[in-house]
Amino acid sequence: MIDRYKAVDSRVRRCWSFVCEPVDLFSLDMVGLISGGGQPLLVRELKWNVLAAHLDAPVLLEPEQLELLVGVDRDEWVALSSLSESVCFLVEIGLLIKEADDGGFSQRDQQLREGRWWTPAAVLHAQSRWQGMDSIQELAERGMDRLDGLIDALGVPPPSGNADGVVHQLPAAENSSLEILLSRRVSCRNFDGDAYVDIEQLSSVLWSGLGERAAMLHASGARFSKKGCPSAGGLHPVEAYLMLRNVRGMADGLYHYQADKHRLLSLTSKQEVCRQMAMRWVAGQYWFADAQVLVVLAPRFDRLLWKYQKHLKAYRAATLDVGHLSQAMYLSATENGLGCFVTAAINEIDIENDICLQPFGDGPMAIFGFGVRSQEMCVAELDPDSKIWKSV
């Protein structure tokens, strides 16, 4: 294996961004087992679980391998031939980056070098992404897809709020058009996939939170948008990518929303959009898969981190921004008489692949979906006040 690397006289350097955790693994002591000398039969072995921001999964290293890894400079390239043969493993798994590799390690590593991330946030972001996950199947296998099974498996959840002490009773709220929308907000799990959403409805929901309503132009050309939602530093880094199916006047397909012009750009996709793709995006949550519009909310980290360089809270701020957008669209979809939902149980990596995103460029964090409600409630929705569903 080493010859392959040496043959092209490769140079390597250490990846930019990783953390590691000590992990104790136990194995049976076979020698002790055979000799039966009354010694403890389990042997502890320490490994390092290395979580790198440019990799999608953790890697277990021996302490000696970790030592090798940190012995290689992270800035200067060194000839692979000058290093011990044992580093080949580190090159294979991508912790040592080969100069001009085609495998993608160097490209993602380079993004992180330029990306100004605080390492724990970068690693958390990278490694909380899913690929090919069917979250429902997994729950169903454990009998936890229904509330009864969930409580059987997990016990009772901690209560909602506490209820002792002296209290000041507050006057009841006024009614208003906003209050009516807030009271009608019920996450929809029953879409009529055969029905159509009007383009005016699509337009209205996107405009609510994402549309640029006005802008302040700086002399340098920097532009600060005014939108229906607040955003940290006024940067509005969240991009919206859409999967449309059954929107009147629009071809089914993938689109990118342009906030300034309030328009959509078609994205070329490797495959036709279909229910199967939607199912993959929402990680098997079949009750969401028939929504006519799926909006992938993905912060552009380069814009956010332009200001918040290596900032501990930047990732939190971006996530809050996504939450603001989702609630704005919830209310707008409700006003438009549509059903809607938001979920973070998504296969980020599949979405990145389907719409050709770099994980440290635009990072999908949630999907907001909306569409036409079914006539019948087949999957339970939480509507205790019968605001949407007439009680039977």
Add this chain to the structure above:
Amino acid sequence: MRIRRCLQIVAELHHERHLDLALALRGQVVWRDMQTWQLRGVHLDGAVAVESAGLAVLQQVPALEWMQWQDLSVQEQDSLQPLLKAGLVYTDMDEHAAVAAAEDAFADQYWHPLSAIYHRHSRWQHADTVQAMERSGTRTAQELREVLGSAPPPAWVERGDSTKLESLPRSGDSPLEQLFAARVTCRNFDQESSLPLPVLATVLEWVFASRGHENVCEDTVFLKRSSPSGGGLHPLEAYVWAQRVEGLPAGLYHYRCIDHALAPMGEPEVSLLQALAGQDWFAQAPVVVVLTARFARNFWKYREHAKAYRALLLEAGHFSQSLYLAATEQGMGAWVTCAVNEALFEQALGLEPMSEGVLAVCGLGQRGDVMDVMELDPAGAIWQPASL
């Protein structure tokens, strides 16, 4: 005496450039990259720096069982002292009982390990963002642009096929649309006036009140609120920091979402301005609402789940957006920030950060007549161009 390692520790290499002093004395300028390991735990704030020898000895100490202190060499025992002091390893002696207890409690909380580290270590204690901005000369967007030396990546990007543009119809007017259009983060509060209690009550009820609940069984209740929540668990709490409310004594309150009532928690022992990391334009709001998450309620379902923490932050964003719209509807200004000293809010509210943590802080109140601090209102929705 026996010793063990805390279960969840994250090590990160820290790089610093140092001038090679020996060579500098001989007139050569050579920079050396110094690497130290920064260790972070879930019970301590801040990182502990160790050399590679410190990391090596950490490996010797098991996490899932005790080891005898005397089985370590004297040298190893010495290397462990800083880690013992920091509480990344602990003994079975009384002096380390607090770490042992924290370790036990943490094991029952179902935190996803990396999220726990992220949460604990993205909290601030004594930060003053305004001083920091002044020190770095980045108080205005103009200064920021100059100090950072480059323009920000563009406000929007052109993805997709520009020849196949689909312009969308402009959406019509609606009561909701008017609220979105008038949403401008307020940094100029009227410091004389008090917020009428009915206005506060209305905003709290619209945004945070329970609108019904489903009792699955006697001890398992799911609330309905105006924002969605992962698993319908609604683990977010709202605490009201009342500074000037007509008919409500100043102080801290917990909002009871079931009863639509405020439960007094006494006078805050910390300064609001400090807790808001020096953001004086926000500290003038008559009412501040602290959004916290009771992690155990979400983690009951989403155990060691990599996305659970993200879902909680999303929920805080939903509440904040509703609060903005509700305040706007009531003719009030509002703001949200996560540039806060969480540790000071925790102190004021008596929270243990890994059980119930501060995610974001909002405020609302009457606007002042003059824009002293810049607000982004290019459409003139709030401020007439003449007053700029």
